[in-house]
Amino acid sequence: MPKIQFRTSSGDLRTVDADEGESLMQAAVRNGVPGILGECGGELSCATCHVYIADPWAKHFPPASADEQDLLEMADDRRPDSRLGCQLKVTESVDGLVAEIAQS
């Protein structure tokens, strides 16, 4: 079971056990990680799952789709390593990943 670490906007690190095939957003919401709301349920309409995925972890996920990029364009605090957690599927290869939660 891959472990995913979420760094909250206050700097705390929360480690959760994630199921393969679920999204980072689902793992965070299921474990009550603060700052990840997943309001639209992963339908690409809210951006309340905005996270930053730095190297070397970013390469474990497919590039953002056009729809994901469009929504990120409107997100506050966008950075080059911004992703939407609902679009990122957990696999064994991301065991130990650190996802920083966007502040807004």
Ligand code: FES
């Ligand atoms: S949960 Fe709404 S865009 Fe990711």
